[in-house]
Amino acid sequence: QLQLQESGPGLVKPSETLSLTCTISGDSISSNNHDWGWIRQPPGKGLEWIGSFYYGGRTYYNLSLKSRVTISADTSKIQFSLKLSSVTAADTAVYYCARLSRGGIDYWGQGTLVTVSS
Amino acid sequence: QSALTQPASVSGSPGQSITISCTGSSSDVGAYNYVSWYQQHPGKAPKVMIYEVSNRPSGVSNRFSGSKSGNTASLTISGLQAEDEADYYCTSFTTRNTLIFGGGTKVTVL
Numbered sequence: 001q002l003q004l005q006e007s008g009p010g011l012v013k014p015s016e017t018l019s020l021t022c023t024i025s026g027d028s029i030s031s032n033n034h035d036w037g038w039i040r041q042p043p044g045k046g047l048e049w050i051g052s053f054y055y056g057g058r059t060y061y062n063l064s065l066k067s068r069v070t071i072s073a074d075t076s077k078i079q080f081s082l083k084l085s086s087v088t089a090a091d092t093a094v095y096y097c098a099r100l101s102r103g104g105i106d107y108w109g110q111g112t113l114v115t116v117s118s
Numbered sequence: 119q120s121a122l123t124q125p126a127s128v129s130g131s132p133g134q135s136i137t138i139s140c141t142g143s144s145s146d147v148g149a150y151n152y153v154s155w156y157q158q159h160p161g162k163a164p165k166v167m168i169y170e171v172s173n174r175p176s177g178v179s180n181r182f183s184g185s186k187s188g189n190t191a192s193l194t195i196s197g198l199q200a201e202d203e204a205d206y207y208c209t210s211f212t213t214r215n216t217l218i219f220g221g222g223t224k225v226t227v228l
Contacts, residue, residue: 037217039219046121046207046219046220046221046222047156047164047207047209047219047222048219049209049216049217049218049219052217058215060214060215060216061216062216063216096163096164100217101169102152102154102169102170102173103150103151103152103153103154103169103170103210103211103217104152104153104154104166104169104170104209104211104217105154105156105164105166105209105217106166106169106175108163108164108165109163110163111163
C-alpha cells in the first residue's frame, strides 16, 4: 500500500525559505507511471496546487508561485522535496505531497502544517 | 489561473440526492476528461471519490457519481448519509499541464 509522509520545520520566519520533504513507501518516483507533486491548504481555505513533476521529465508549477518554488526529486527515488522562498504569512498552510494519476491525485500524504511567523 | 467555480454550500436531507457543479473553461474542464472529485473531512487529507469524470476508485460507494457537459462537471451524491457531510473539491488537468482546483463546496446533511 502506497504511503506518503511529509516532513520538515513547522515554523518558518518571514522572508526565509520553506523546505519540505516527502518520503514514499510502496512506490518509487522513477516508476514512470505517475507524476508527483505538492498541494497546500491555508487554514480554513481551499486547496491549491503548487506544482508537480514526472521523473526524467519536466516540472510544472502554479504560475502564481513559479518565481518562488522549486520541486525536485532525490536520487534515492523515494523522496522528493519542495522549496518555497521569500515566504510571508500568506504561505501559512497545511502542505500535502501527493501522487498524481489519470489527471488527478490518487494518493495524498497526511499533510503538515507550516506556519510563517517571526 | 483562476479556480474552478463551485457553489460554496449545498445541503440535503438524509436519503435525498444532491449535485455539486464545477465550472471551468475550454482550457481545463472542457479540454480533457481529467476531472476528479475529492472529499475532505475536517482535519483530514482529501480522498479521491471520482476520477476521469465518472470513474469510482475501488472502495468508494456507488452513491457517488460524476458527469461532465462542456465546461461543467458535476458530482452527484444519491441517498445522502450523515457521513457524507464534508467539503468537496473538484480538480481538472489543464492545457498548460497544470492542475487546477475548485474553490470547494461544503455539503451539509440536514
